[in-house]
Amino acid sequence: MFRFIGRRLLVAIPTLFLVVTIAFFMMRAAPGSPFDMDRKLSPEIEKNVLAKYGMNKPVGAQYLDYLAGVAHGDLGPSLKYKDKSVLAILKENYPVSLTLGLSAILIAGVVGVSLGVLAALRQNGSVDYGVMTVAILGVCIPTFVTAPLLVLVFAAKLGWVPSAGWNDGALVNLVLPVTVLALPQIAIISRLTRAGMIEVLHSNYVRTARAKGLPERRIVMKHALRAAILPLVSYLGPACAGLITGSLVVEKIFNLPGLGKFFVISALQRDYTVVMGMVIFYAALIVILNLVADLLLAVLDPRVRLS
Amino acid sequence: MSASFFDRGSGLEGAQSMERAALKGRSLWDDARRRLLRNRAAVAGMVVLALLVVAAAIGPHLTAYRYDEINKNDVWMAPLVHGHLIGTDALGRDLLARLLMGLRVSLAIGLVATFVSLVIGVAWGAVAGFVGGRLDEVMMRFVDVLYSLPFIFFVILLMVTFGSNILLIFVAIGAVEWLTMSRIVRGQTLTLKHKEFVEAARAAGLDQGGIIIRHIVPNLLGPVVVYVTLTIPAVILAESFLSFLGLGVQAPMASLGTLISNGASDMELAPWLLIFPSLVMVVTLMSFNFIGDGLRDAIDPKDR
Numbered sequence: 001m002f003r004f005i006g007r008r009l010l011v012a013i014p015t016l017f018l019v020v021t022i023a024f025f026m027m028r029a030a031p032g033s034p035f036d037m038d039r040k041l042s043p044e045i046e047k048n049v050l051a052k053y054g055m056n057k058p059v060g061a062q063y064l065d066y067l068a069g070v071a072h073g074d075l076g077p078s079l080k081y082k083d084k085s086v087l088a089i090l091k092e093n094y095p096v097s098l099t100l101g102l103s104a105i106l107i108a109g110v111v112g113v114s115l116g117v118l119a120a121l122r123q124n125g126s127v128d129y130g131v132m133t134v135a136i137l138g139v140c141i142p143t144f145v146t147a148p149l150l151v152l153v154f155a156a157k158l159g160w161v162p163s164a165g166w167n168d169g170a171l172v173n174l175v176l177p178v179t180v181l182a183l184p185q186i187a188i189i190s191r192l193t194r195a196g197m198i199e200v201l202h203s204n205y206v207r208t209a210r211a212k213g214l215p216e217r218r219i220v221m222k223h224a225l226r227a228a229i230l231p232l233v234s235y236l237g238p239a240c241a242g243l244i245t246g247s248l249v250v251e252k253i254f255n256l257p258g259l260g261k262f263f264v265i266s267a268l269q270r271d272y273t274v275v276m277g278m279v280i281f282y283a284a285l286i287v288i289l290n291l292v293a294d295l296l297l298a299v300l301d302p303r304v305r306l307s
Numbered sequence: 308m309s310a311s312f313f314d315r316g317s318g319l320e321g322a323q324s325m326e327r328a329a330l331k332g333r334s335l336w337d338d339a340r341r342r343l344l345r346n347r348a349a350v351a352g353m354v355v356l357a358l359l360v361v362a363a364a365i366g367p368h369l370t371a372y373r374y375d376e377i378n379k380n381d382v383w384m385a386p387l388v389h390g391h392l393i394g395t396d397a398l399g400r401d402l403l404a405r406l407l408m409g410l411r412v413s414l415a416i417g418l419v420a421t422f423v424s425l426v427i428g429v430a431w432g433a434v435a436g437f438v439g440g441r442l443d444e445v446m447m448r449f450v451d452v453l454y455s456l457p458f459i460f461f462v463i464l465l466m467v468t469f470g471s472n473i474l475l476i477f478v479a480i481g482a483v484e485w486l487t488m489s490r491i492v493r494g495q496t497l498t499l500k501h502k503e504f505v506e507a508a509r510a511a512g513l514d515q516g517g518i519i520i521r522h523i524v525p526n527l528l529g530p531v532v533v534y535v536t537l538t539i540p541a542v543i544l545a546e547s548f549l550s551f552l553g554l555g556v557q558a559p560m561a562s563l564g565t566l567i568s569n570g571a572s573d574m575e576l577a578p579w580l581l582i583f584p585s586l587v588m589v590v591t592l593m594s595f596n597f598i599g600d601g602l603r604d605a606i607d608p609k610d611r
Binding site (some may be wrong): 011014015018022023026027029136137139140141142144145147148149151152156244245248249252253263264267268270275278279282 | 448451452459460461463464465467468469540544547548551552564567568570571574575578581585588589592593596597
């Protein structure tokens with residue numbers, strides 16, 4: 001187990017190194033600079049500003065400086081927001097994204113698994129077709145379509161919930177963004193659960209459980225479900241990536257002060273350090289979640305051997 | 308995630324068709340086509356997609372207005388007013404013309420970027436699978452590393468870095484989507500290399516080239532075709548996503564994503580600007596997904 005974790009962490013380091021490298025050189029290749037203003041800076045001031053951020057050195061030296069900083073957990077200062085470090089900006093903005101993401105994945109898990117189990121128990125029945133149609137719609141309707149449509153109906157026409165804004169995370173403000181984020185995940189999770197459940201229900205040990213006369217409810221809840229939701233664990237990493245992508249859209253549409261909204265703005269403003277910091281943050285998050293998923297799977301499923 | 312829930316082929320039918328097969332030889336692909344045509348959702352998907360492709364190809368030449376034609380007197384027209392079948396936008400541009408053009412751009416991006424990913428993925432996966440050994444290890448580890456990157460960020464960075472032009476969108480998205488393709492191709496190549504029927508063909512005296520053409524490629528093609536049909540909608544989605552963030556296709560050119568994005572900002576004034584493009588988008592994605600699922604059920608030998 002510990003050797004497995006060690007090896008996976010050893011793979012994670014070159015991954016993150018690659019992330020830092022690509023992000024660094026791509027941002028530097030971009031035309032324009034974070035110090036472009038409406039009014040042109042005088043050459044002396046520009047020289048001083050560049051010197052302050054160490055940007056007067058050759059690119060190679062800057063890259064090494066940055067790597068050394070990252071290795072010490074220092075992501076540098078923001079180039080646009082004076083007196084703020086990238087870490088401070090991340091700290092300030094991540095609670096919004098975290099709240100959205102966690103609520104969405106929890107709701108999607110509960111709803112998706114229930115729908116998937118229902119569909120599997122009534123395979124080829126009307127419930128099954130209903131759930132699977134919803135699942136296909138959920139995969140095919142992108143978040144940037146559901147979000148404005150839901151706003152149009154529930155905020156603009158019915159006025160039940162506000163159309164945008166964070167409002168310190170009030171529940172009414174959360175309803176629409178979380179729904180939009182959760183819908184595609186519900187679709188995928190219900191499909192995965194249904195497929196797993198159907199397979200398990202045809203397995204020998206479920207037949208054994210039936211043969212010894214266990215009530216159907218116990219068979220489903222205790223024996224089948226446990227094995228059927230195992231594929232969901234490996235879906236944790238991709239789900240997180242999907243939520244991050246979704247949050248870019250959702251935070252823009254609902255005007256929420258989270259990391260996703262910040263990322264796009266910073267990229268457009270050439271705030272190099274903030275953009276790189278966020279890319280590193282998200283990459284690390286995905287790497288860690290994938291590792292956790294693998295470990296969890298090994299704990300839950302005795303057939304899986306860590307090698 | 309394969310769901311064959313619209314497929315109602317019965318086992319009896321299968322047994323009968325096998326009997327007939329003994330009388331008259333039937334190829335892998337005949338079989339697959341038969342199963343595909345029995346799948347109603349996939350057939351519906353193909354019909355709808357054919358209509359969409361025709362509309363995108365010739366539609367922009369048939370509309371009364373051009374997609375970038377600004378009509379100062381027709382701003383915010385509701386559908387069916389002044390000959391604008393589905394209304395106009397804030398600049399008085401005809402939505403139908405823009406929608407057809409957007410559909411054309413989105414489909415083109417889907418096809419070209421998928422082709423890019425196909426070429427890279429098949430080459431990468433096949434080399435890794437055939438050569439094997441250390442090279443295989445290095446190549447696939449590289450794919451593993453790329454897999455764990457938050458790719459949408461890199462595409463965004465790329466668009467910001469080099470500005471949004473359509474060519475770059477093709478390359479950027481195609482370069483992102485090849486990873487899964489290479490894994491599928493490598494896996495297939497590895498298993499096929501050691502299959503009994505390849506052994507048998509070799510024993511029967513078929514040369515290396517013949518084995519590859521008659522046995523490896525047809526078996527490789529199946530999963531690749533399935534994955535291609537599922538990649539196209541993913542690419543269309545990715546482009547629309549970029550366009551929605553303002554990083555994709557630039558005005559006055561349109562894609563489904565830019566139309567939805569513009570529609571979303573004006574939806575209270577002119578809901579048709581959001582509803583029609585969204586509808587076309589969803590129908591397009593659904594038809595691709597139905598075809599992809601149908602193909603998978605038809606080609607994947609495990610489900611037989």
